[in-house]
Amino acid sequence: MWKETAFWKWYRRSIFKRIPEYGLISAAACFLLNCSVYWGTQLLMGSAHHYDLTTALDRQIPFLKEWSVIYLLSFVFWAVNFILVSFEEKEKWFRFVTSDMTAKLICAAVFILLPTTNVRPQVPGADLFSWLTRFIFQSDRPTNLFPSIHCLVSWLCFIGIRRSKKIPLWYKGFSCLFALLICASTQLIKQHYLADVAGGILLAELCYALANHTRLYLGVQTFFERIGRKIFGGEPL
Secondary structure: OEOOOHHHHHHHHHOOOOOOHHHHHHHHHHHHHHHHHHHHHHHHOOOOOOEEOOOHHHHHOOOOHHHHHHHHHHHHHHHHHHHHHHOOOHHHHHHHHHHHHHHHHHHHHHHHHOOEEOOOOOOOOOOHHHHHHHHHHHHOOOEOOOOOHHHHHHHHHHHOOOOOOOOOHHHHHHHHHHHHHHHHHHHHOOOOOHHHHHHHHHHHHHHHHHHHOOOHHHHHHHHHHHHHHHHHOOOEO
16 A cells, blocks of 8 residues: 555545556556557568568468457457456466566567568458458558467467456457457468467466566566556555
8 A cells, every 4th residue: 555645645535446556557557558569670680681480380460350340359368368468466467467478578589589570461352351351451461470479479368367356257368269260260261371370378377377486476466566556656555
């Protein structure tokens, strides 16, 4: 609990019931790191040779533009599950944040050491699904494919609540299923190839295990608590 500063009083009245104060800053940092890694490495490696890891099996997967809806709904899924994890114990939250940030930093290294790309299909048509798919293609360049951050974050959002005692079983099942559907959508709208999905899921599991079997999270927690004291004012009571 923080001292009764004016900002803390406002936060407690307006936002605290949705996101605990220790979750707000660290969740924002996860988002900023994600953007920095994804777009920063694109700028850095823009002129580098990019490798196409598409296989014959990838080419057999059909292109289904309707799955663009699932792909875009992933952003809502991420936000909801990040909030749910933030209401777990503080230690569990910072282990989750540590796993997310560690995975993104590993992604940055891979994007630099192994720049990847693919060839996306042309999407004619004026229907909603064609428009959504073109929007995705225009917003998200065909680079930084392996491992898939989309699959990584989706699977991490599932494993973050997988053993929670606060989350009902039906939602855990839904999260698992929806994370898998998001992974499928990356294939069916040709955003990624199969290796990207496997890499994203494996990296999520490895980084979550690392964060939960080491004390690495303590440094992350201390860092964000110090920032929190500066933003919210005062000292923890």
